[in-house]
Amino acid sequence: MKRTFILVFILSLLMSCQETPSSIQLLASDKFERNIDGSEVGLFTLRNNNGLVTQITNHGGRVVTLWVPDQDGNYADIVLGYEAIEGYLQSNENYYGALIGRYGNRIANGSFVLEDSTYSLATNNNEHHLHGGITGFHHVIWDAQQISDSVLELKYFSKDGEEGYPGNLEVTVVYELTDQNELTLNYRATTDKATPINLTHHSFFNLHGAGEGTINDHILQINASRYTPIREGLIPTGEIASVRDTPFDFTTPTAIGDRVEDTTSLQIQYGFGYDHNFVLDSSGLRTAAIIFEPVSGRQMEVITNEPGLQFYGGNFLDGQDTGKGGLSYERRAAFCLETQHFPNSPNQANFPSTTLYPGEIYQSTCIYRFSIHHSSL
Numbered sequence: 482m483k484r485t486f487i488l489v490f491i492l493s494l495l496m497s498c499q500e501t502p503s504s505i506q507l508l509a510s511d512k513f514e515r516n517i518d519g520s521e522v523g524l525f526t527l528r529n530n531n532g533l534v535t536q537i538t539n540h541g542g543r544v545v546t547l548w549v550p551d552q553d554g555n556y557a558d559i560v561l562g563y564e565a566i567e568g569y570l571q572s573n574e575n576y577y578g579a580l581i582g583r584y585g586n587r588i589a590n591g592s593f594v595l596e597d598s599t600y601s602l603a604t605n606n607n608e609h610h611l612h613g614g615i616t617g618f619h620h621v622i623w624d625a626q627q628i629s630d631s632v633l634e635l636k637y638f639s640k641d642g643e644e645g646y647p648g649n650l651e652v653t654v655v656y657e658l659t660d661q662n663e664l665t666l667n668y669r670a671t672t673d674k675a676t677p678i679n680l681t682h683h684s685f686f687n688l689h690g691a692g693e694g695t696i697n698d699h700i701l702q703i704n705a706s707r708y709t710p711i712r713e714g715l716i717p718t719g720e721i722a723s724v725r726d727t728p729f730d731f732t733t734p735t736a737i738g739d740r741v742e743d744t745t746s747l748q749i750q751y752g753f754g755y756d757h758n759f760v761l762d763s764s765g766l767r768t769a770a771i772i773f774e775p776v777s778g779r780q781m782e783v784i785t786n787e788p789g790l791q792f793y794g795g796n797f798l799d800g801q802d803t804g805k806g807g808l809s810y811e812r813r814a815a816f817c818l819e820t821q822h823f824p825n826s827p828n829q830a831n832f833p834s835t836t837l838y839p840g841e842i843y844q845s846t847c848i849y850r851f852s853i854h855h856s857s858l
Contacts, residue, residue, distance in 0.1 A: 552778030648674030692808025697738025
C-alpha cells in the first residue's frame with residue numbers, strides 16, 4: 482500500500498493543474514455525432530483532478546483516447562483507435578477500446594448446451610464464436626448518461642435470441658476516471674433466463690503512445706502460476722497447466738519480447754505469439770498484472786475480481802489499419818490485458834461457471850491504475 486501511494490503521489494505531482502494540459506489533443510466530438518438506426522452516437526470526455534483524460538463513445542462503449550503522462554510530465558494517448566466514428570464502422574473484426582459481450586473470447590464451434598437445450602451462436606472466427614458474435618456489444622449503441630466530469634454510465638438491453646444467446650439481458654457499465662489515477666469499469670447485469678455471460682474490455686495499449694513502435698520492450702508481470710493451453714483455433718484444451726519453465730511464466734517482471742518467438746513452443750505457434758488466458762492466483766479484488774515501459778516510465782496495473790486474464794500481444798495487427806494521427810498499427814504494436822472468465826467455459830465443466838441465472842446479479846470489476854515506474858521503489 483505504501484509503494485502504491487508513493488507512485489500515485491509522484492504521478493499526481495507530474496500532472497498539470499490545468500483542466501486540459503496543452504500537450505493533450507482531444508478529438509472533436511462532432512466526429513462521433515451520428516444517428517445510427519435511430520440511436521444517437523456521441524463522444525464523452527472524462528477527466529480527473531490530476532490531469533488524466535479519456536474520451537469514450539457509446540458506439541460499442543469504446544475508449545477512443547486515454548492520455549497519460551510519462552516521468553517528465555509529457556502526455557501521450559496510449560490506446561489504439563480512430564479519429565472519427567467511420568473508422569469503427571468499417572469492420573466487424575476490430576475491437577479497439579470496446580466493451581465485449583455477451584461472451585468475451587471464444588466459444589468452440591459456436592455452440593453450447595445449457596439446461597438440456599443446445600444453443601447455436603453466430604460464428605465469426607472461422608467455425609468458432611468470438612467476442613459476442615457478428616454484432617456483439619462492441620457494435621451496438623449503448624444508452625449513455627454522463628453522471629459527472631469523471632463518470633459515464635452506459636446501459637444496453639440485449640434481447641432474447643440476440644446472436645443466438647438465451648434470455649433478455651440488462652447490462653450496465655460504469656466508467657470512472659478516479660483521482661487515484663485509475664480508469665475503472667464496473668459491470669452489472671441481470672437476466673430472465675439462464676445465459677452465459679463474460680463481459681470484458683478490449684483496449685489495445687502501447688505505453689510509448691498509440692502507434693509509436695513495438696510493445697515487445699514492455700516489462701510485464703502477471704500474478705498467475707497457471708494458464709489454459711490452447712489447440713489450433715485458439716480454443717482451450719481444457720487443461721489448466723503450470724507456467725513454470727514455459728514462455729508463459731510472467732510471475733516475475735519479464736520483457737514481452739524475450740520469448741515471444743520461441744519456436745520450440747507449440748503454444749506460441751498456436752497463438753502466433755501470446756494470445757492466452759492466465760489463471761490468476763488468489764481471489765477477490767486483487768492485482769492481476771503490472772506492466773511498464775522503461776523509457777517513458779509509464780506503468781499500468783490491472784486490478785480485477787475475475788478469475789482469468791487474457792494476454793494478447795497484438796499478433797494479428799498487420800499495418801493495414803491507419804489510426805489516430807495517420808499512424809499505422811503494426812504487428813505487436815499493442816497489448817491487451819482483458820479481465821475475464823475463461824474462454825469456452827460453457828463447454829468446459831472444469832472451468833469456473835459463466836452461467837447467470839434469473840434472480841442473480843452479475844458483477845465484475847476491471848481497474849487500470851496508472852503511475853510512474855521507479856525500480857528503486
